[in-house]
Amino acid sequence: MISPGRGPVPAAKTVTAPDQGSLPVLVARGLTKRYGHVTALDGTDLTLRRDEVLAVIGDNGAGKSTLIKCLSGAVVPDEGTIEVDGRRVAFRGPLDARAAGIETVYQHLAIAPARDIAANLYLGRELRRKGFAGWGLRLLDRKAMRANTRELLDSLGLLTIQSLDQAAETLSGGQRQGIAVARAAAFGSRVVIMDEPTAALGVKESRKVLDLILEIKNRGIPVILISHDMPHVFEVADRIHIQRLGRRIACVPTADITMPEAVALMTGASQPGPGHTQD
Amino acid sequence: MTAPADQLAPAASGVREVRSVRLPGGRREPLALFMARVALPLLLLVLLVVFSLLRPATFFTLDNLGTVLTLQAVLGVLALGLLLPLIVGELDLSVAANLGLGVILVTGLTSQQRLPLVVAIVVAAVVCTLVGVVNGLLVTKVGINSFIVTIGMSTVIGGLVSAYTQGNVFYDGIPPALVTIGQGRLLGVPLPVVYAVVLAIVVWYVLSHTPVGRYLYAIGGSREAARLSGVPVRGLTLAAFAGAGLLAGVAGIVQAGILGSGNPTVGPPLLLPAYAAAFLGATAIQPGVFNVWGTIIAVVTIQVGTTGLALVGAPFWIEPVFTGLALILAVATARYLRGEAL
Numbered sequence A: 001m002i003s004p005g006r007g008p009v010p011a012a013k014t015v016t017a018p019d020q021g022s023l024p025v026l027v028a029r030g031l032t033k034r035y036g037h038v039t040a041l042d043g044t045d046l047t048l049r050r051d052e053v054l055a056v057i058g059d060n061g062a063g064k065s066t067l068i069k070c071l072s073g074a075v076v077p078d079e080g081t082i083e084v085d086g087r088r089v090a091f092r093g094p095l096d097a098r099a100a101g102i103e104t105v106y107q108h109l110a111i112a113p114a115r116d117i118a119a120n121l122y123l124g125r126e127l128r129r130k131g132f133a134g135w136g137l138r139l140l141d142r143k144a145m146r147a148n149t150r151e152l153l154d155s156l157g158l159l160t161i162q163s164l165d166q167a168a169e170t171l172s173g174g175q176r177q178g179i180a181v182a183r184a185a186a187f188g189s190r191v192v193i194m195d196e197p198t199a200a201l202g203v204k205e206s207r208k209v210l211d212l213i214l215e216i217k218n219r220g221i222p223v224i225l226i227s228h229d230m231p232h233v234f235e236v237a238d239r240i241h242i243q244r245l246g247r248r249i250a251c252v253p254t255a256d257i258t259m260p261e262a263v264a265l266m267t268g269a270s271q272p273g274p275g276h277t278q279d
Numbered sequence B: 001m002t003a004p005a006d007q008l009a010p011a012a013s014g015v016r017e018v019r020s021v022r023l024p025g026g027r028r029e030p031l032a033l034f035m036a037r038v039a040l041p042l043l044l045l046v047l048l049v050v051f052s053l054l055r056p057a058t059f060f061t062l063d064n065l066g067t068v069l070t071l072q073a074v075l076g077v078l079a080l081g082l083l084l085p086l087i088v089g090e091l092d093l094s095v096a097a098n099l100g101l102g103v104i105l106v107t108g109l110t111s112q113q114r115l116p117l118v119v120a121i122v123v124a125a126v127v128c129t130l131v132g133v134v135n136g137l138l139v140t141k142v143g144i145n146s147f148i149v150t151i152g153m154s155t156v157i158g159g160l161v162s163a164y165t166q167g168n169v170f171y172d173g174i175p176p177a178l179v180t181i182g183q184g185r186l187l188g189v190p191l192p193v194v195y196a197v198v199l200a201i202v203v204w205y206v207l208s209h210t211p212v213g214r215y216l217y218a219i220g221g222s223r224e225a226a227r228l229s230g231v232p233v234r235g236l237t238l239a240a241f242a243g244a245g246l247l248a249g250v251a252g253i254v255q256a257g258i259l260g261s262g263n264p265t266v267g268p269p270l271l272l273p274a275y276a277a278a279f280l281g282a283t284a285i286q287p288g289v290f291n292v293w294g295t296i297i298a299v300v301t302i303q304v305g306t307t308g309l310a311l312v313g314a315p316f317w318i319e320p321v322f323t324g325l326a327l328i329l330a331v332a333t334a335r336y337l338r339g340e341a342l
């Protein structure tokens, strides 16, 4: 459905050296983030394996968004380490994470309100004309960006938009979310992170996002999905990371846990057992 | 209450029927939005025609046109610079005082310190840019509201200018070359107009045809969204202030050449006209967006209006009344038209 060679999908730096076969793509250890007196993250771990969808669940304020912001460079953790493909990284900003192939759909969508859809899709990675006009005069290639945007939106079938020139602020909440998802799906080359990507979507659109998540996984790109929607989680996730009070209290293969058990762990109604934490 | 089915249909499909026009290139846009785009240029056209008919002998002469445009070229350059902080969502209230600083530096350094003109020009441009950099640092690093920072900066500059000039006007020893910069002509076109047009093209190119332009607008739309998309928000905000400072300095140097003297009072009164131009300009061409050609058209329209009114014998107080009313009316009209269009 998504055409990786053409369109907005850049020549992805697919680092799939054969010896990395079993190495996790992303490993975070002891991430801590404090805001004044609030401890948003309290030494949390996270492991993302190759070829999996990892769901991150937890109560409001459990630190899910803060955790993925550390992984996407939007927040710099006070303590802890992050490894990508076994190499230590220190993201100083979102660009660093993006350069490492990590794309993120933020809970509070990072969409520029007054800009049109193509401008938003390409914000921060604009295409420039070929030749001197591009590298010398920094001339934008708007035609290519528009054409690619149309192609991408058509191929994803994620959202029906009347005009590509519509400013993002005039789109519906669901349409905006569609753009953020499309952007991550198109550009993510190593990891795609989605923080509640279906929160504002209708049934049909949610379905499409879930299909898209599975499709991204089939392309060989692991996905981290944050969601409060348990049926969605149990449908697409291979493993479930349960976050509570700023820590990972359990990480369980979806097949080994039931929905009520997961909810009980998440809310603190039951304590994790010995088999519950595994990387 | 029931509505006929044919009235419900468009709403049900999510499409509101609006009259639309076809733009060059085949795109369509709502008529109201198109009207908003062209309202100010049309007003300019109407003013030109009316005044030419009323005063055929004086208004539409090349000489008069040259005067009209020269008077506004300095304001145009100042407003171009002001656009940059406005686009990133910041205010710069120090641009006009900064222009005045440029005037005083280039005239004072040549006439009092006897520095070569080139050196004086470079020093003036650098100092005015640094003023912008300091504004930018205080806003982005220290985190002070730009309104406060630039009011403070404006006041400080005013004080320093007074200290340097001791209230005097520099008349003697102004290099003739500086006067040429301000009063010369290129193929009959006054040089200040040439500078304004060239700078307008440069700023327009950067704003609408390069990634940096998109980043500036994105920052103004949502700082956080821009940051998360990898836009260097702080650096570009700083650069916007620096650009405003540089263009204020350039405007000051040109103003010094036009006047042929260094008067400490010339800068500050340009503050409100520059804001009027930027906001009036944001009603035209790309309504709702600070943009270069709208700003330029606004500057020219205000001047044509006030010059024309003077030529037909309107009393002196008509000028500020005209400018103020034009601003409020244009913004109100654009809002109304856009509200209908969106």
Ligand SMILES: Nc1ncnc2c1ncn2[C@@H]1O[C@H](COP(=O)(O)OP(=O)(O)OP(=O)(O)O)[C@@H](O)[C@H]1O
Pocket: A035, A038, A039, A040, A041, A058, A059, A060, A061, A062, A063, A064, A065, A066, A067, A107
């Ligand atoms: N920028 C911030 N400043 C201060 N406190 C913050 C900030 N960001 C997060 N927090 C705090 O950190 C804690 C974790 O927030 P976070 O957004 O990570 O939770 P979450 O698990 O994503 O919740 P939700 O399910 O509601 O999205 C909360 O107590 C929140 O108040």
Ligand SMILES: [Mg+2]
Pocket: A064, A065, A066, A107, A195
């Ligand atoms: Mg959250």
